[in-house]
Amino acid sequence: xxxxxxxxxxxxxxxxxxxxxxxxxxxxxxxxxxxxxxxxxxxxxxxxxxxxxxxxxxxxxxxxxxxxxxxxxxxxxxxxxxxxxxxxxxxxxxxxxxxxxxxxxxxxxxxxxxxxxxxxxxxxxxxxxxxxxxxxxxxxxxxxxxxxxxxxxxxxxxxxxxxxxxxxxxxxxxxxxxxxxxxxxxxxxxxxxxxxxxxxxxxxxxxxxxxxxxxxxxxxxxxxxxxxxxxxxxxxxxxxxxxxxxxxxxxxxxxxxxxxxxxxxxxxxxxxxxxxxxxxxxxxxxxxxxxxxxxx
Amino acid sequence: xxxxxxxxxxxxxxxxxxxxxxxxxxxxxxxxxxxxxxxxxxxxxxxxxxxxxxxxxxxxxxxxxxxxxxxxxxxxxxxxxxxxxxxxxxxxxxxxxxxxxxxxxxxxxxxxxxxxxxxxxxxxxxxxxxxxxxxxxxxxxxxxxxxxxxxxxxxxxxxxxxxxxxxxxxxxxxxxxxxxxxxxxxxxxxxxxxxxxxxxxxxxxxxxxxxxxxxxxxxxxxxxxxxxxxxxxxxxxxxxxxxxxxxxxxxxxxxxxxxxxxxxxxxxxxxxxxxxxxxxxxxxxxxxxxxxxxxxxxxxxxxxxxxxxxxxxxxxxxxxxxxxxxxxxxxxxxxxxxxxxxxxxxxxxxxxxxxxxxxxxxxxxxxxxxxxxxxxxxxxxxxxxxxxxxxxxxxxxxxxxxxxxxxxxxxxxxxxxxxxxxxxxx
Numbered sequence: 246x247x248x249x250x251x252x253x254x255x256x257x258x259x260x261x262x263x264x265x266x267x268x269x270x271x272x273x274x275x276x277x278x279x280x281x282x283x284x285x286x287x288x289x290x291x292x293x294x295x296x297x298x299x300x301x302x303x304x305x306x307x308x309x310x311x312x313x314x315x316x317x318x319x320x321x322x323x324x325x326x327x328x329x330x331x332x333x334x335x336x337x338x339x340x341x342x343x344x345x346x347x348x349x350x351x352x353x354x355x356x357x358x359x360x361x362x363x364x365x366x367x368x369x370x371x372x373x374x375x376x377x378x379x380x381x382x383x384x385x386x387x388x389x390x391x392x393x394x395x396x397x398x399x400x401x402x403x404x405x406x407x408x409x410x411x412x413x414x415x416x417x418x419x420x421x422x423x424x425x426x427x428x429x430x431x432x433x434x435x436x437x438x439x440x441x442x443x444x445x446x447x448x449x450x451x452x453x454x455x456x457x458x459x460x461x462x463x464x465x466x467x468x469x470x471x472x473x474x475x476x477x478x479x480x481x482x483x484x485x486x487x488x489x490x491x492x493x494x495x496x497x498x499x500x501x502x503x504x505x506x507x508x509x510x511x512x513x514x515x516x517x518x519x520x521x522x523x524x525x526x527x528x529x530x531x532x533x534x535x536x537x538x539x540x541x
Numbered sequence: 542x543x544x545x546x547x548x549x550x551x552x553x554x555x556x557x558x559x560x561x562x563x564x565x566x567x568x569x570x571x572x573x574x575x576x577x578x579x580x581x582x583x584x585x586x587x588x589x590x591x592x593x594x595x596x597x598x599x600x601x602x603x604x605x606x607x608x609x610x611x612x613x614x615x616x617x618x619x620x621x622x623x624x625x626x627x628x629x630x631x632x633x634x635x636x637x638x639x640x641x642x643x644x645x646x647x648x649x650x651x652x653x654x655x656x657x658x659x660x661x662x663x664x665x666x667x668x669x670x671x672x673x674x675x676x677x678x679x680x681x682x683x684x685x686x687x688x689x690x691x692x693x694x695x696x697x698x699x700x701x702x703x704x705x706x707x708x709x710x711x712x713x714x715x716x717x718x719x720x721x722x723x724x725x726x727x728x729x730x731x732x733x734x735x736x737x738x739x740x741x742x743x744x745x746x747x748x749x750x751x752x753x754x755x756x757x758x759x760x761x762x763x764x765x766x767x768x769x770x771x772x773x774x775x776x777x778x779x780x781x782x783x784x785x786x787x788x789x790x791x792x793x794x795x796x797x798x799x800x801x802x803x804x805x806x807x808x809x810x811x812x813x814x815x816x817x818x819x820x821x822x823x824x825x826x827x828x829x830x831x832x833x834x835x836x837x838x839x840x841x842x843x844x845x846x847x848x849x850x851x852x853x854x855x856x857x858x859x860x861x862x863x864x865x866x867x868x869x870x871x872x873x874x875x876x877x878x879x880x881x882x883x884x885x886x887x888x889x890x891x892x893x894x895x896x897x898x899x900x901x902x903x904x905x906x907x908x909x910x911x912x913x914x915x916x917x918x919x920x921x922x923x924x925x926x927x928x929x930x931x932x933x934x935x936x937x938x939x940x941x942x943x944x945x946x947x948x949x950x951x952x953x954x955x956x957x958x959x960x961x962x963x964x965x966x967x
Contacts, residue, residue, distance in 0.1 A: 368818070369813065369818075369821045370813045370816060370817070370818045370821065373813040373814060374758075374813065374814055374816065377670075377671070377758060377814055378758055381673070381758060398821065398822070398823075399859070400820055400821040400822060400823075400857060400859045401821045403820065403821070403856075403857045404812065404813040404820050404821050404857060407644075407812065407813075407854065407857065408671075408813075408814075429643075429882065431643055431645070434680065435643075435644070435645035435646075435648045435649060436645060437643040437645050437879075437881050437882070439881065439882055498711060498713075499713075500713035500714055500715065501711055501712070501713055501714060502714045502717075
């Protein structure tokens with residue numbers, strides 16, 4: 246599913262890559278940039294955490310001119326007026342102006358590297374509203390953003406993830422070459438798909454999804470279920486062999502009526518009479534069941 | 542709280558002549574969602590006195606009086622949910638839905654609620670901050686009009702025991718005719734409609750309903766002045782108030798033709814997009830904003846012919862006290878817990894269901910007690926044609942007379958030979 250998200254990003258989407266200090270998500274972010282560039286889309290990068298050379302390293306040389314890097318890295322808060330873009334400028338008006346200035350044929354992709362710095366210097370409520378305005382504005386095809394989830398309160402991560410259409414959270418795997426990506430994709434109709442995959446980012450920023458953890462997990466879980474069967478480790482026998490089952494079926498149980506037995510009982514025998522009796526007012530009818538105490 | 546509603550519903554029909562009532566009766570028969578047609582046909586040859594009392598309460602399409610307390614009820618669009626919350630949503634009350642983690646099933650419930658409003662001809666008000674209200678309106682499920690009867694029959698009949706199936710139990714004759722225990726919750730009287738989730742409602746049908754919408758992102762911030770409410774909530778409340786006043790739902794200006802009900806759907810209230818920080822901070826700056834809004838909204842609902850469904854992302858709200866207040870301020874509160882993304886998804890115990898439904902609060906209307914389901918252990922599943930809520934586990938039957946049920950029935954059957962035949966095996 247990770248590859249699906251990478252290939253066809255739906256318009257109006259917001260892809261959030263969550264990483265922690267244990268495993269970086271920058272590799273996946275660069276794969277997304279590379280994939281967008283290869284599709285011939287313009288990419289605007291708001292870089293606060295890495296320099297332009299670092300972001301461009303490994304990207305496809307032929308289409309690097311499609312990448313527009315807005316330098317927020319040297320001075321993200323604008324203290325020394327050395328940056329072309331500061332954290333404060335992450336507003337829909339400013340970004341729309343930036344995009345309109347560069348005049349694209351198609352709606353470009355906006356990459357925020359990373360949202361953590363922005364969220365630490367702004368009210369998360371305001372930021373989430375601005376992101377939503379940007380998303381719904383129609384000037385941007387997709388917003389892709391990196392979030393270091395271990396830097397924020399649980400609630401802040403929650404509201405940003407709620408906004409996102411796709412959340413990819415990366416975690417280290419036991420295998421040293423790979424990491425695990427959990428992709429949660431929410432379709433427009435409200436359907437949620439979730440998948441765990443091993444991934445690897447190669448030198449030229451292509452993403453290879455190695456093995457699907459999901460099937461692996463299923464097998465393990467099924468084994469666990471089988472182990473948990475309470476009837477497996479008993480000192481007596483609860484299961485029936487084929488012969489035992491046949492013998493059991495032959496046994497006529499008391500209080501059970503088969504079709505044959507029922508019809509045999511219902512068949513009127515010749516010469517039997519019928520009792521016609523109509524109770525009248527003088528009849529002493531006992532309301533109580535005399536056999537009430539017997540459990541029959 | 543119900544007094545204004547009942548008076549308003551009653552006053553119109555009382556002042557009118559009998560000719561008007563005949564009109565409403567014929568209307569009642571034709572409108573789906575009021576009463577089963579069998580009832581209405583039998584009603585036609587009763588005395589005029591009874592007709593009058595009937596039409597007094599059921600003068601609004603898509604509503605019916607409650608069996609318990611005579612409140613005017615309307616359907617939430619999901620018949621098993623109606624059953625769980627005591628027959629339906631009483632007019633003038635607020636239903637709180639705590640969203641599941643990905644907001645997929647709570648959104649579905651909101652769509653059912655709105656779709657039911659469209660089918661019954663109610664007026665709608667939809668407020669949203671995340672998606673445009675028109676987008677939600679376009680996704681409404683399509684109503685199933687003709688197949689309703691067959692659907693009902695197939696679901697009500699117990700499956701005949703299959704002799705080839707090795708799992709069928711051989712059972713003593715006295716237990717053979719015990720009624721099968723129904724796990725699905727449903728009331729005997731049909732109320733509300735069924736919807737096909739795979740199809741969207743036809744635009745022609747959708748446009749028959751008058752829909753007011755409120756989209757947070759398009760609203761210009763208003764100066765709240767001395768109001769204790771932050772800007773988006775204030776604007777929303779003003780907007781609801783305007784609709785209720787202008788369309789005459791508060792009863793101050795008489796509505797032009799027939800009385801109607803306003804259904805308010807408020808999506809994801811309290812999320813960050815409403816400018817509320819209850820979701821991200823433990824000690825929010827405006828911790829009373831949402832409760833103040835709900836308090837004011839409740840006041841509006843109580844004095845008007847309207848019903849509200851509010852969804853709240855409760856899993857994000859950090860402060861339990863805030864959530865508790867929100868629940869207390871709503872009349873009915875339910876919570877959806879989806880299995881998606883949790884370890885319960887693969888648990889064999891839950892394999893037939895999509896999530897759990899917790900009933901947080903039931904309405905106490907004009908009385909101390911409330912009508913609720915017999916068990917709180919409920920699960921839901923979303924099928925293509927139906928959203929059903931079922932009992933997850935059946936409660937143990939602890940009464941002493943459990944095993945004697947069939948015997949008393951048998952005894953009764955023997956006494957009156959004509960009726961008791963089905964209980965006799967030989």
